[in-house]
Amino acid sequence: MKASTDILIVATKNKGKVREFQHAFAPLGLTVQSMFDYPDLPDVVEDGATFAENAFKKAKAVGESLGLPVLADDSGLCVDALNGRPGVYSARYAGEDADDGDNNLKLLSELEGLKQGEDTGQPLLSTARFVCALSLYDPATGKELTAEGTVEGWITSEPSGAGGFGYDPLFFLPGYDKTMAELTLEQKQQISHRGQALRLLTEKLAAEQ
Ligand SMILES: O=P(O)(O)OP(=O)(O)OP(=O)(O)OC[C@H]1O[C@@H](n2cnc3c(O)ncnc32)[C@H](O)[C@@H]1O
Numbered sequence: 001m002k003a004s005t006d007i008l009i010v011a012t013k014n015k016g017k018v019r020e021f022q023h024a025f026a027p028l029g030l031t032v033q034s035m036f037d038y039p040d041l042p043d044v045v046e047d048g049a050t051f052a053e054n055a056f057k058k059a060k061a062v063g064e065s066l067g068l069p070v071l072a073d074d075s076g077l078c079v080d081a082l083n084g085r086p087g088v089y090s091a092r093y094a095g096e097d098a099d100d101g102d103n104n105l106k107l108l109s110e111l112e113g114l115k116q117g118e119d120t121g122q123p124l125l126s127t128a129r130f131v132c133a134l135s136l137y138d139p140a141t142g143k144e145l146t147a148e149g150t151v152e153g154w155i156t157s158e159p160s161g162a163g164g165f166g167y168d169p170l171f172f173l174p175g176y177d178k179t180m181a182e183l184t185l186e187q188k189q190q191i192s193h194r195g196q197a198l199r200l201l202t203e204k205l206a207a208e209q
C-alpha cells in the first residue's frame with residue numbers, strides 16, 4: 001500500500017494534530033491535507049470502544065468518500081486515578097462542545113474531588129498516559145495498516161507551557177522536568193504517543209514495499 005505521491009490526507013479536524021503531522025511528513029516531501037480541505041465531508045461518529053476502532057472508522061469513512069488512501073488518528077488521555085478515563089472520550093470529556101480549556105478544567109476538578117478536600121500540596125496528581133492509534137486505509141485494496149503509541153507521565157495541578165494542544169499543559173514528564181506543552185514540536189514528536197505511532201506505521205509501510 002502506498003499513499004498518494006505528494007499529498008497525504010489525514011482525516012482530522014484537530015489543528016494541533018494537523019500541525020504535528022505536517023511537521024512529521026514535510027521531510028518526506030509530503031504535503032498534509034486535513035478535513036479543513038474537505039469541509040463538505042460528513043462528520044464520522046466516534047463511537048468505537050477503543051482508539052484503534054475509532055481511528056479505523058475515521059480512515060475508512062473518509063477514504064471511501066474520497067476514493068483515496070487516508071490516515072486517521074484517534075488519541076486521548078488515560079488517567080490511572082480515574083480508572084483510565086477520559087480515554088476514548090477525551091475530546092468530549094467536559095461535554096459535546098467542550099474545548100481544550102473546558103476539558104483541562106474538568107480533569108483538574110475530577111482529580112481535586114478524589115483528594116476529598118484534603119490538599120496534599122503535591123503538584124503531581126496521578127500517573128497517566130497518552131495513547132495514539134493510527135489507521136491508514138486504502139479503499140482501492142480495502143487494506144488497513146495500524147500502529148499504536150503511548151507515553152507515560154503525570155497529571156500536574158499546575159498547568160504550564162503554550163505549545164502542543166489539548167491536555168499537554170497538564171501532562172508532566174518527569175524525565176524532562178517539563179510538561180508536554182513546554183516541549184518544542186521536534187521534542188514532542190521524539191517522545192509522544194503520536195511520534196511513536198508514526199514511526200511504527202512508517203516501518204510497517206516500508207516493510208510492505
Ligand atoms: O477526531 P479528530 O478530528 O482527529 O480530532 P479530535 O480532537 O476530536 O481528536 P480525538 O477524537 O482523537 O480526541 C483526542 C482528544 O485527546 C486529546 N489529545 C490527543 N492527543 C493529544 C496530544 O498530543 N496532546 C494533548 N492532548 C491530546 C485532545 O484533547 C483531543 O481532543
Ligand SMILES: [Mg+2]
Nearest residue numbers: 013046074091
Ligand atoms: Mg474526534
